[in-house]
Amino acid sequence: MQWRGRRESSNVEDRRRMGGGGAARVGGIGGAGAVIVVILALFLGVDPSQLLGPDGGGMTQTSGAPVELTAEDEAEGKFVSVVLADTEEIWTRxxxxxxxxPYRPATLVLFxxxxxxxCGGASEATGPFYCPADRKVYLDTAFFTTLHKRLGAGGDFAAAYVVAHEIGHHVQNELGILGQANQVRQQVSQAESNAISVRIELQADCLSGIWAREAAQTLGVVERGDLEEAVNAARQIGDDTLQRNAGKRPMPHTFTHGTSAQRSRWFMIGLQSGMLADCDTFRTDDL
Structure with missing residues (x-):
């Protein structure tokens, strides 16, 4: 993906110099436990407290000593800012x-x-997510390393897909879809709530496909192999694949994001169509 030297978004809130963001985990999920949460609950997309509790998995407020950002940190921040700027241009159009x-852009918080x-505590264990309550995407760029090394989805366009997917949830929020879907989820059984969650996530995948199409055709920043990286990322984070990789037998009634085949398929629908109307995962029985 061609991103170096390009326009960056002004809607980035960089908290990384705050160290732990003014919070430290005590008695919460860390180490291998954090990885398991990331793998089993990847791209929750809305509220991390559903998994880790309202305190973000045992976080308590601390002073949070300032830290210096490395050259890699700086580069990752610029990369995310450029991708966010591209989503703003594309979704405005x-x-x-x-x-x-009009399209009202989201704010992206780096920490x-x-x-x-x-929506509660955010930590490396929650993975990237969108909080509709403050209209912000939360991202620890260390997740890109997890995506590449633990989940087998490397490449800068795979990382860009992560950002685009979360912005897809913001698009849903702007359209009123996310609020309606989550309201229904609170009124039904757990299995039915999970099924609605799958439709939410697959629609966000489709919306990220629209972003990828526009990035290629309108912005001209997509390079050879980029689209394959995004499709591979969608496959690697399917619920069935994640559960198998965690040593578990896939249990469809627990799926909250869709299978590998479904996630890659809906990304491709958005990529090939470019039309919002074709991303309606709520009015089809063919997921």
Whole structure:
């Protein structure tokens, strides 16, 4: 992906110099436990407290000594900022052309180890997520290493797909879809709630496909092999694949994000179509 030297978004809130974001984990999930949470609950997309509790898995407030960012940290921050800027340009155009309405961009919060969100605690264990309460995406870029080394989804476009997927949840929020879906989830059984969650996540995958299409055709920043990296990432984070990799037998009633085949398929639908109307995962029986 061509990203170096390109326009960066002004909607980035960088908390990484705050160390642990003013929070430290005590008696919570860490080490191997954190990895298991990331693998089994990857891309929760809405509220990490559903997994780790409202305190983010045992976080308590501390002074959080300032830290210096490494050259790699700086590069990752610029990369995320460029990808976010691309999503803003693309969704502004899509909202205008397909909906006739303005697009209000999200804020992306960069942090190290732990921070707070309006949806509860955020930590490296939660993975990237979108909080509709404050309209912010939360991301510890250390997750990119997990994506590459533990989940087998390397490449800068795979990392960009992570950002685009979370912005897809923001698009859902702007359209009123996310709030309606989550309201219904609170009124049904756990299995039914999980099924709705799958549709939410697959739609976000489809929306990220629209982003990838526009990045290639309109912005011209997609290089050879990039799209394959995104499709591979979608496959590697399917619920069935993640559960197998965690040594478990896939249990469809527990799926919250969709299978590898479903995730890659809906990304491709968005990529090939480019139309919001074709990303309606809520009115189809063919997921």
């Amino acid at each position: 899509v909202f205008r052309d397909q909906l006739g309405q 190290k180890e732990a921070t707070r969100s309006a």
